[in-house]
Amino acid sequence: MKIIVDAFGGDHAPEEILLGCAQAMEELGVEILLSGDQKRLESAAAKLNLSEQLAHMEILHCSEVLTMEDEPASVVKEKAGSSMAVGLKALAEGKGDAFASAGNSGALVVGATTIVKRIRGVRRVSxxxxxxxxxxxxxxxxxxxxxxxxxxxxxxxxxxxxxxxxxxxxxxxxxxxxxxxxxxxxxxxxxxxxxxxxxxxxxxxxxxxxxxxxxxxxxxxxxxxxxxxxxxxxxxxxxxxxxxxxxxxxxxxxxxxxxxxxxxxxxxxxxxxxxxxxxxxxGGAPIMGASKPVFKIHGSAKASTVKNALRLTRDYAQSGIIEEIARAVGKKEETL
Amino acid sequence: MKIIVDAFGGDHAPEEILLGCAQAMEELGVEILLSGDQKRLESAAAKLNLSEQLAHMEILHCSEVLTMEDEPASVVKEKAGSSMAVGLKALAEGKGDAFASAGNSGALVVGATTIVKRIRGVRRVSxxxxxxxxxxxxxxxxxxxxxxxxxxxxxxxxxxxxxxxxxxxxxxxxxxxxxxxxxxxxxxxxxxxxxxxxxxxxxxxxxxxxxxxxxxxxxxxxxxxxxxxxxxxxxxxxxxxxxxxxxxxxxxxxxxxxxxxxxxxxxxxxxxxxxxxxxxxxGGAPIMGASKPVFKIHGSAKASTVKNALRLTRDYAQSGIIEEIARAVGKKEETL
The missing domain is CATH 3.40.718.10 (Isopropylmalate Dehydrogenase)
Structure with a gap:
């Protein structure tokens, strides 16, 4: 189980995200793939005494960050190179099993819809x-x-x-x-x-x-x-x-x-x-209706909340509910 | 200043309504016109030792009551003889300066619209x-x-x-x-x-x-x-x-x-x-947009809340805001 995590989303990124990921890796038995600026992550990890843990995580390097002030649609346009967009693309391409971000909720919904895509038959991601x-x-x-x-x-x-x-x-x-x-x-x-x-x-x-x-x-x-x-x-x-x-x-x-x-x-x-x-x-809120598990971590999350959110993200990915929703929605589609 | 009060609206009618009206008459210097069953009011007043106070109130006798289970529209149809409908009609006919009820809010809104009528230009009573x-x-x-x-x-x-x-x-x-x-x-x-x-x-x-x-x-x-x-x-x-x-x-x-x-x-x-x-x-909620003051007393109101509500009803009637709203809305109507 590999979770892709937006290392630069949220009020306390990247430090608390990194700490939460390190805890999740140790306690939940998940692998972590971080999206974000590699240099900044290495320096943050060094300060937190987490360099060894970081060495066990993969990093998808990208230098941009999508902020709370950015328009949601920017995730597919101006901020297509941001840690959120890059993470979502990695999920869509199968580089991990789920994606979690504490960043801009609106952008995450747009990204789940346009980059990850909806489950067939689902009208809107929620x-x-x-x-x-x-x-x-x-x-x-x-x-x-x-x-x-x-x-x-x-x-x-x-x-x-x-x-x-x-x-x-x-x-x-x-x-x-x-x-x-x-x-x-x-x-x-x-x-x-x-x-x-x-x-x-x-x-x-x-x-x-x-x-x-x-x-x-x-x-x-x-x-x-x-x-x-x-x-x-x-x-x-x-x-x-x-x-x-x-x-x-x-x-x-x-x-x-x-x-x-x-x-x-x-x-x-x-x-x-x-x-x-x-x-x-x-811990946060699942984004429902996307064809792969996307999870919104609370924007103000600190390490333990990040870890709790990653547990839920893991459970979301393991639950098989995306297939279940696809079946239920597909059945309804015939009658609607 | 004469306030028409629905003596049979609310969870604690008619006792707490009667008590609140007696307090309002004494403390707020208002006259009270009750709508409701005269016999039942007299017997409730006797029990509460308020017969003397009741003698100073006017009564519009009517035996029906509009309940919380009644459809709002019943105030103009099936329950046109209820204490709420009779009170609203009395207000429309100028038998008092304002009307207050702790009864069914939906019916009160319908009654304010259809019996008392809206201020000219007001789209909806609120x-x-x-x-x-x-x-x-x-x-x-x-x-x-x-x-x-x-x-x-x-x-x-x-x-x-x-x-x-x-x-x-x-x-x-x-x-x-x-x-x-x-x-x-x-x-x-x-x-x-x-x-x-x-x-x-x-x-x-x-x-x-x-x-x-x-x-x-x-x-x-x-x-x-x-x-x-x-x-x-x-x-x-x-x-x-x-x-x-x-x-x-x-x-x-x-x-x-x-x-x-x-x-x-x-x-x-x-x-x-x-x-x-x-x-x-x-104490409650004004019904806004009616051409005369209508006030909703909280359904669970006891005597002191009824009295507070009647103070607000009095202030509503004295405030001149209905004329002010008519002016403001009339002016906007020209530009809309």
Whole structure:
């Protein structure tokens, strides 16, 4: 199992990426093929005392970097020589089994579509973050790759998400729900009503109907299907509200000496609570619908999150879900 | 100032509505006209020792109630004799200055549109909840009345929300932002791009551009403009995530004897925190765009929330914003 890693994507590249790759190589039994500037990688490795580990990794040398400010489409044009584009091309050419990057999500989606290509029959590649809920986690699909969606795309997000949650995240018989403004079947706009009918008629998933946003943080479904506009709003609001409440709580604990004392008592538990609500803990988001496994590592990932993400990337590649999606989508294609 | 109140809307009707009305009459100097079953009101008042107060209120007798399970459109058809419909008709006929109900929001929007009628030039009536943010509050407009929106409607939501925040909530020069998947102008779908251009060109509001969901709980804008589908998802997710974090915190505080001790120290501050994140504290949501003031009281409102809501209803009626909206919308109509 060889994972191609964009060594220059993310807020803490290349150092934390390199550290995470070294840990992954040691702990997960994977081979690493880095894309990025060889000289800069060697010098970073020397500083981190990782030269020996780097010597066990392959490097695809390229000097350019695609930044967060670059347009997503630049991955196939202006930044075709970037570490992200070069890594994606290497995956497409079979130089590795999967590709992971902590760089620009939009560019990764475009690259997965145009360089790696979609699974035959898949309408659109999606961005599918794993988010914490009250207990455990759920997948939001699509979390922002497609701001304009048609009903068939929502159906496919459900099929793809279900396969991932089952085979990679170990959820037996995952429940798929459609994010909507009410639980009754007639709720929502035309897109929701048509998508509901398609999802309900799909034999390969366990569809539980419309789910309301209020219930999603509790346990409404294992896969929450949304168009990319709504999904992205939800993803970011989820993060914002949780952060705001946590920040307020911090304010309470710093308010007085007595409160600080109380804080010291519950410190460990509160830290665990914060961790349980932090979506960075889940390492990232698979890009679903590409014909080979592409994984988005969180942009702010440090070494241990990079390693966790590479574990998920490995599991994604080993799971056989791309073949499963191809079969499920191919079957649906005949009837659509 | 006479406020017409739906005595049979909401989870705790008629008791808590009656109590809230009695408080409002005493503290806010408003007259109350109740719509609902006279006998049931008299018996509830007797039990609550409020018979004297009830004697100072007028009653529009009607025996039907429109429930949460009724279709919104039933307010003009099957449930035209309900306390909500009768109250709305009384407002339309000038029997009072404003109408407030804790009943079915969808029906209230339909009733405001068809019974009270829209302000001339207003495309759609909207549901505009006031939500807590890190410090203070903001308005979400539309929070769910219109699942399908056109750009001109989003423009009007901005204009109406700005007028309300200025004149009723006392925000000087309120900032209006468009909820979108990114802050740059080119972000989002066609609806967002066209709405952005209209909002930017509108001289009567202080438009601050696109706002990302992540920043909304902090201080992105005083009025967050959204289509009703996205707005409703945001409204309910906001509530759900805050509740989930609070519930988790409760779990921490009950975990051990020592934790319980710590909890007792910060109890008052945590209660205040919870209150500051509880959108029930703001009493409800104005229905915007109706030609007379219609106000949605939270469905779960108890007496003090009912009273707060009636204060906002009174302020809405006294603010002159309906005339202001008519002027602003009329002016825009000429150029649209």
């Amino acid at each position: 961005f599918a973050p794993i988010l914490p809920k009250f207990e455990g986690f759920f997948m939001l699909n699509d979390g922002g790759a497609n701001v304009d969606c048609r009903p068939e795309m929502l159906l496919q997000f459900g099929i793809m998400g279900s396969a991932y949650m089952k085979k990679v995240m170990g959820i037996e018989n995952p429940r798929v729900g459609l994010a909507n403004v009410g639980s009754e079947d007639h709720k929502g706009d035309e897109l929701r009503q048509e998508a509901l009918a398609l999802l309900r008629a799909c034999p390969s998933i366990r569809f539980v109907g419309n789910v309301e946003a209020r219930d999603i943080p509790y346990d409404a479904a294992d896969v929450v299907v949304a168009d990319g506009f709504t999904g992205n709003m939800m993803l970011k609001l989820y993060e914002g509200v949780a952060m705001a409440v946590m920040d307020k709580m911090k304010g309470v604990f710093q308010k007085s000496l007595l409160n600080k004392l109380a804080a010291s008592v519950v410190y460990g538990d509160m830290k665990a609570l914060k961790k349980s609500m932090d979506y960075n803990e889940y | 549901f505009a909840p006031i939500l807590p943010k890190f410090e203070g509050f903001f308005m979400l407009n539309d929070g769910g009345a219109n699942v399908d929106c056109r750009p001109e409607m989003l423009l009007q939501f901005g204009i109406m929300g700005s007028a309300y925040m200025k004149k009723v909530m006392g925000i000087e020069n309120p900032r209006v932002g468009l909820a979108n998947v990114g802050s740059e102008d080119h972000k989002g779908d066609e609806l967002r791009q066209e709405a952005l251009a209209l909002l930017r060109a509108c001289p009567s509001i202080r438009f601050v551009g696109n706002v990302e969901a992540r920043d909304i709980p902090y201080d992105a804008a005083d009025v967050v403009v959204a289509d009703g589908f996205t707005g409703n998802m945001m409204l309910k997710l906001y509530e759900g995530v805050a509740m989930a974090v609070m519930d988790k915190m409760k779990g921490v505080f009950q975990k051990s004897l020592l934790n319980k001790l710590a909890a007792s120290v910060v109890y008052g501050d945590m209660k205040a925190l919870k209150k500051s994140m509880d959108y029930n504290e703001y």
